[in-house]
Amino acid sequence: MSDPKGKDSSALSRRSFLKTFGASAGVAATAQVEAVAAELAKANAERAYGPGPVPITLQVNGEALKVELEPRVTLLDALRNHLKLTGSKEVCDRGTCGACSVFLDDKLAYSCSVLAIEAQRFKITTIEGLAKDGKLTPVQQAFIEQDALMCGYCTPGFVMSVTALLKQNPHPTAEQVKKACSGNLCRCGTYPRVMQAALKAAGVAQHKEAEVISYARLA
Amino acid sequence: MKSFAYATASSPAGARDLVGADGRYLAGGMDLLSEMKEYIAQPKTLVNIKALPGLSKIEPGSKLWSFGANVTIAEIEDHEDIRKTFPALPQAAAEVGSRQIRNLGTLGGNLAQHSRCWYYRHRDTLCLKKGGDLCYARHGDNRYHSLFTGNSCISPVVSNMAIALAALDAQVLVQKADKTLRLTIAELYAEAWRNPEAHNSLEPGDLILKVEVPVQNQRSAYLQMSAKSEFDWALVSCAAAGRLEAGKLSQVRVVMGAIANVPYQVEAANRFLEGKALDESSADKAADILLEKPHLFSDNGYKLPIARALIRRTLLQLKA
């Protein structure tokens, strides 16, 4: 687990080093070095960062991105407003709607509910990181074919949730799709087609069109 | 959110030092961050406790299972063997929020989470629990509130895991300044019964370390009922655990959630079931005892029939 490196870490290490060295003059040299290293690790690990901006590095879609942010900045805020990755959406900012969903080390998570400073320890994948070299994933293809989107604002979140589901369970039942997508909301009404897209991407052929009947032929 | 300093603790003592008088522990953040976004919580320091050694594992055992406070709810939901020993636990875990929440939310955080009363959570109502003078719910809209309380606050406990763990007779290890306490779930929440400003019995700086669940050859089940099918707080929840031999119950504990300030258990109801056949009639009589003398406010009376139904269904689930 990597911790954010503060600006003053070198000064701290010198202080700790001198303190420890001075106090344990009678101990063998190697033990001293180990004790110092332990003190150093502890001091750095337990150091408070902020409240002002802190330099952090976020691993996003395979790239190491450097920003300076206050600890209170959420990962969502960092992605959208500091890193120009606007694919993840802010809809509720309270962990209730899923539009901000990202992967943290393959774990589906609400980026609005994680601090950017903490997110440094994860390999982060956003919606922008799914299609490689412009090639849409099977989930993305299925969403297009099944029309599992309307205004599209909830769509990145749903694509992430369905992608996470199929990674964990390549052949889900409809019940499992419902459970996996329960953390995502849609207001336009794409749910039935999100379900169809998920099952289609899982290899269960699903293409339901509405029945069309010519009025002229009705009795 | 108000600005704060952020630190990662590497030991419980270090965590306590860092959190000081006006800091808060940051576990999954699923509860704390939303409180902070409403300015209901304004800690000066956030202490990340997820790096504390030895608190992130599920350790099965023949006498007891140990769950580190930093075990995520998803890990409990997904654990291969847990179903065989403590079915109520993954059942309760599966109902916590959404997958996104369960992936980060921790067991300790779930137990320590704060009230979900909409007056408590509202940025512009200074309710009793926040140090104000008035329990707004008592005279206002109390459709989600307690049927049983020991004080003026009627905000109910909402931790699914607490309900299931109470039925399983779990114990919680809590690190205080100078000692490690071993608390039952009832003890963990007792202060919320007495004190309107308390969500549980933890004092500032107290840290949940582990939860231990004894293996008692018992069946268990957890059920809840919500307005929506998924991702919804329970209107009422119920967990039951006990032994079933030749159709007869023993060592039963029935615990209710979302109807009291604490996980609600009535000894007399548990005692009644001792030796009884597991059927609708005994379940309903146990419900009569368990739900005696409720306090019906203007909008929460409907919880009673739901509670009765859940008690029956959860107990009958023990047959499965």
Place this chain on the structure above:
Amino acid sequence: MPGWPEKRDYIGSHHTRVDAPAKVTGSAKYTSDVQPEGWLYGMILRSKWPKAKITKIDLDKARSIPGIKAAIVAREGERTVRYYGEELAALAGTSRQACEDALKVIEVEAKELPFVVREEDAKEAEAPRVWENAPNLSKPSVQEKGDVDTAFSECAAVVEGFYTTPVQLHHPLETHGNTVSWTEEEVTAWSSTQGITSVLDDAARNLKVPANKVRVISEFMGGGFGSKFGLGVEGGLAARLSQAANAPVKLMLPRFDEALAVGNRPSSFQKIKLGAKADGTLHAFELESYGTAGIGSGNASEGGGGGAEFPAPYIYTVPNTRKKQSAVAINAGSARAFRAPGHPTASFGMESIMDELAVKMDIDPVELRIKNDPSEVRRKEYRLGAERFGWKEKYKKPGSSEGPIKTGVGCAGATWGGGGRGTKAQAQINPDGSVEIRCGTQDLGTGSKTVIALIAADLLGLKPEQIVVRVGDTRFPPSGGSGGSTTTASVAPAIYDVCMKALDELQKQTGVTDARGQNWLAACKQLGVNPLTVSGQWQEGLSSSGAGGVQFAEVQVDTETGFTRVKKITCVQDGGLFVSKLTAESQVNGGIIMGIGYALYEERVMDKTSGVVLNPNFETYRLPGLADVPEIEVILLDMPERGVIGIGEPVTIPTASAVANAVANALGVRVSRIPITPARVLEALSKRTPVPA
């Protein structure tokens, strides 16, 4: 004489949405995503008092927070605010955090005044007045036809009921907001809007800027449902902040604010009496109703509906009627048009009492409707739908299903105008054969971009992939706002016209007789260097108005817990000629799901002690989730001879009514208040008189 082509490869097809790839990859830029150089965050300070006299707003401390570039009051001088959430001030800063900190240190002096936030309290004579010079409860608007009192005495059966619907919130996923850049040359507003022209008009007027120096852009937007027309208070504040800070300001509302101040569907409290002749013909109808449109129901003149009125007896013709409709003002945000304004409310009361009548007279509810519905289309839809749904097999006596989990069925019908006119469009054909269509309409997720591409493709003999569609910019030829289900009917004929004209012009200029299809590239090459640009506009004969629709619902109610599950909805919907069947079906799904929310989950809750909105979030203002959606069976009735009509709204009108009727059929007792929560189901069951064995 214009007419849709007989051969239609793309019109009426299931071709995928043209903007789907941008949406599934996250590359589509919505209003909230736009980030012009040097942009600032904007935030609004809102009143925490439901009613107060504001005497002072001090922005000094806020201005000195590092990063704050502008701070303004919403309105100068002393004023009275009348609802929790009314705008007081706004600021712009270099970070979200700076704005949050600055909001906290704005000092407001306010004298709190008495308030009232519930309709039942507000209509009492002694209630605090929302508007000082008028009572909260308006005098009713009264309409009479025939002789209703005599008519009731002539009826073989009379039923009465009291029906209640809540204040419902739009909650589009993208909140309201704008990014406004105010420079010397132009005011540019990227708006999350259903009407770019409405924003431009507002902006020019309110900001006192000539219209030719205002540009509004809405390339992608995350839903509106009627609430996003005009600049809005938040848009005006963003513009003024931009001017003051000399930088673009992005002011998107947080979710909390969406519950307070940007519109809602008015509530209703409906007392209805309905009577019929022995053969089931409706004979007398009486309605007394009130509802709230928030503070917007204030100052209602005598006879005015105060924003809470709705059509009655909705789709049915009754010869003798009396209607008294009032509005009651409360200290809460004003209503705004919300997907089929008035109609879901009207439908709920009327369709509920129709079923009560059917039960009392022992007439099948579908038959009773067919007997009294003046629309031939709807009558046929009922017959077709009933057959597909399995009505005859599923309809049983109310409350007669066995066991604690009871099943039931119900139905209801809808009517809507739609139609639309007036759109203009431009087509550009390039010498390389690529085509661009420009139109100042909006795509809210309804699929208008796709509609345009499909029409152009069929008329020019091309593939939709060869057409680039550009909408959502006031620099393009104007269209109307996207409301009233008018967009497709307004836009499609204009696209028809511009494409026909473009084809004509191309053929004239190049001498090619038929430039379509495989001749296209060669013909375009002959244009030489310059592209061909042609304008077109809406034409008669390609669209019309008037859509119907019926829905059937099957529900399961757990009588021990009150939990209601909708198992199936069957919808038979007409809409003239469907340009895109794919997007039309999605609209039907969407309308039904929104109707299920209205039926089972959604209500804005006010606290009477503090006057705040208690559920300004998605935890306790519940939107249906994927797991709450039933099996939805959609049957589209093809009526191409009627031309394009539009169906965005009719599809949400009857859903809650059908569900409520199904619940009543399941339980044998009616829950006459929506949302039908477990608490209300249990309450209704506890009041039921036991049926003799």
